[in-house]
Amino acid sequence: MREVKCMIIDRFEGDIAVIETDGGTIEVSVSELPENAREGDVLALENGRYTVDCEASEERRRKASDRLRRLFER
Amino acid sequence: MIYSSNRDALHKSAEETLTVRYIDVGQGDCICITCGGETMLIDCGEASEAENVRRCLNKEEIEAFDFVVATHPHSDHMGGMAEIVKSYDIGEFIMPSLAERDVPTTLYFEKFLDAAEEKELKVTKAEAGRKGKLGDARWEIVAPVSDEYSNTNNYSVGIVLYHGENSFIFTGDAEASAEEEMVNSGRFGHIDVYKAGHHGSKTSSSELFMDTISPDIAVISCGRGNSYGHPDVEALNEIRRYTDEIYRTDMCGSVEITSDGKELEVRCER
Numbered sequence: 142m143r144e145v146k147c148m149i150i151d152r153f154e155g156d157i158a159v160i161e162t163d164g165g166t167i168e169v170s171v172s173e174l175p176e177n178a179r180e181g182d183v184l185a186l187e188n189g190r191y192t193v194d195c196e197a198s199e200e201r202r203r204k205a206s207d208r209l210r211r212l213f214e215r
Numbered sequence: 216m217i218y219s220s221n222r223d224a225l226h227k228s229a230e231e232t233l234t235v236r237y238i239d240v241g242q243g244d245c246i247c248i249t250c251g252g253e254t255m256l257i258d259c260g261e262a263s264e265a266e267n268v269r270r271c272l273n274k275e276e277i278e279a280f281d282f283v284v285a286t287h288p289h290s291d292h293m294g295g296m297a298e299i300v301k302s303y304d305i306g307e308f309i310m311p312s313l314a315e316r317d318v319p320t321t322l323y324f325e326k327f328l329d330a331a332e333e334k335e336l337k338v339t340k341a342e343a344g345r346k347g348k349l350g351d352a353r354w355e356i357v358a359p360v361s362d363e364y365s366n367t368n369n370y371s372v373g374i375v376l377y378h379g380e381n382s383f384i385f386t387g388d389a390e391a392s393a394e395e396e397m398v399n400s401g402r403f404g405h406i407d408v409y410k411a412g413h414h415g416s417k418t419s420s421s422e423l424f425m426d427t428i429s430p431d432i433a434v435i436s437c438g439r440g441n442s443y444g445h446p447d448v449e450a451l452n453e454i455r456r457y458t459d460e461i462y463r464t465d466m467c468g469s470v471e472i473t474s475d476g477k478e479l480e481v482r483c484e485r
Binding site: 147149151152154155157159161163165166168180181182183198201202203205206208209212213215 | 289315316323328332336338442
């Protein structure tokens, strides 16, 4: 059984990761996340285990960065 | 105390009343500054606080902002910014320039980008050393000092506000290393009112920073029973080396400080 929700790391507050989901914000212990997880990473929850969706993370990062750059250049 | 020449240059007499409102948005920051009919908003809290913020701003009959500053892109500081952009006319929107790897991918930030594009918002990069006016108050951007950081908190826009003999500082969530950069850039000395960095976290209010600003009043914007232990006892102890006049939004609700250029008056919601 594979369960995937939209979950994005907003920030870290000490040992707590603050994660934005389409249903609101959740807080998860950093120890539950992959070691390389960082702000802006898109997470997937598979069989109760968090993984980083590298492709989705980079795609969202690139798109947001392009849009922000255009705002500054306007 | 040695004051920088910049501070002396910014000192002017004040005829208008300056009001700084630290709006209680739970765990987050939202500061509304008015002087002589001009307005500045620094951060807006979480998206879930948007209606609360709108109610507070309506009560003060604020319909537009000359400046909106997003200190840094974390949801507790700019989660509700899409609503602010949609609901108010904004003269200039100021935020830090971010390295591509640090640009947020979050849904609230995407909504902010949507709103900014829709409104053709004028967005400018925060540059340390830039000065501006708000009524007869003067402000100066004092951070970020560097172009890139390894920690998003350290991109926080820092602003010092001067009104007659009174001064205020807002540093977002800037941590000790960014505080050190600000101090080393020599743009400010003593500050009367300190909005505690990072909600009173131990990452901020470093000894060097507190020795430099030696504040008379501190305001901590934090949520009651927050999960992060804000404010932290270490930061509180650093602040208490200079003042016991500490106002916390989790205890006082919104905090309003008015300046006539000489005296400061503090009013708490509860």
